[in-house]
Amino acid sequence: xxxxxxxxxxxxxxxxxxxxxxxSSVEAGTYAFSCSTNNNRPCGGARGAFCNHIRALxxxxxxxxxxxxxxxxxxxxxxxxxxxxxxxxxxxxxxRPAQGDRSAAAQVFSRFLRHLAYLEFAPTTAPVPExxxxxxxxxxx
Numbered sequence: 001x002x003x004x005x006x007x008x009x010x011x012x013x014x015x016x017x018x019x020x021x022x023x024s025s026v027e028a029g030t031y032a033f034s035c036s037t038n039n040n041r042p043c044g045g046a047r048g049a050f051c052n053h054i055r056a057l058x059x060x061x062x063x064x065x066x067x068x069x070x071x072x073x074x075x076x077x078x079x080x081x082x083x084x085x086x087x088x089x090x091x092x093x094x095x096r097p098a099q100g101d102r103s104a105a106a107q108v109f110s111r112f113l114r115h116l117a118y119l120e121f122a123p124t125t126a127p128v129p130e131x132x133x134x135x136x137x138x139x140x141x
Contacts, residue, residue, distance in 0.1 A: 007027050008025065012024050022036065023108050024053045026057070028075050031074070035053050050089060063085075074092070
């Protein structure tokens, strides 16, 4: 999952089929949401409201980034004690957000597959060219 392109977006595994994943997203500010399978079929649970995949995405984002950062990025106004995944989700759904555009799903899924490919590399300390933007540590100038 990532906070990128003005959205919280990511890939969420299906609760019922181990071979299926969903590409879910919530747009910052409007909370327009989108959820579709890896085969670009619409999620059956995202008909007019956040589905369980989007709720899981928000929950994982809060675990990874913290509720304050997620709320700030998505432009969600929540009170102090409601600054958790459930509070963020409730605040966004109370605005009755519209179904969003699914056009970014292919790009998000492609990026996810590219990241998965790194798991198949043998462990090494050599530089990985695709990750050259990370600074080296202990380098002498």
